[in-house]
Amino acid sequence: MKLLPNRRLVRFADVGSYSPYCICIRDDIIVIYIWSVTVKFNEYNNRNHVIWMNTDGIVTKRSLFSEIGWKRPCSIQNLESGLCVLYCLNCETTLHSIELLDAKSDKCDKLYCFKGIYGFNPQKNFECKGICVDKAGNILVSDYRHHSVYVLDKELKYKKTLFDARNGLDKPAAICIFNNHLWVADGNQIFIFNYECVGSS
Structure with a gap:
């Protein structure tokens, strides 16, 4: 429940029977990515449910789509151009992919995917x-x-590469930007770098 300024109580939206895998907030819009996978005849089928809601818990949009394969969402970012999703590629490795989904599409159609750097195929080398x-x-x-x-x-x-082993990075993990600084969790320590926005593409 949430108490609005006019003293009216409203319920936060029900996100369904499955647990959310990732969530983000931008411009007072909350995006929740719910995911489940089933196996039938040795084939994975993943069910994806993306919910947009405002900070009063009112659902403003839903997308529901299914795909063949095992591709679990790990992190999402709500952009003007779409929904950027970091996926874990399967349950047996730590490899990942990044896709930009069309938030205007009912099925969240894929707009772009990360093709890798250094000449390495991300499907085999990107963690x-x-x-x-x-x-x-x-x-x-x-x-x-x-x-x-x-x-x-x-x-x-x-x-471009911003920071690497020459800056002390060994196992960079969670990252975020706060007050013009880039915070990087790395092993048992946190690096804080000054960060200026790389100009618009």
């Missing part, structure tokens, strides 16, 4: 523990395997 977004809409990515944090543009194309 990411965190993403965040700067004010210009660039996506910042922690690359666990390559000990680095780099920037992708709004089409998920590599722009």
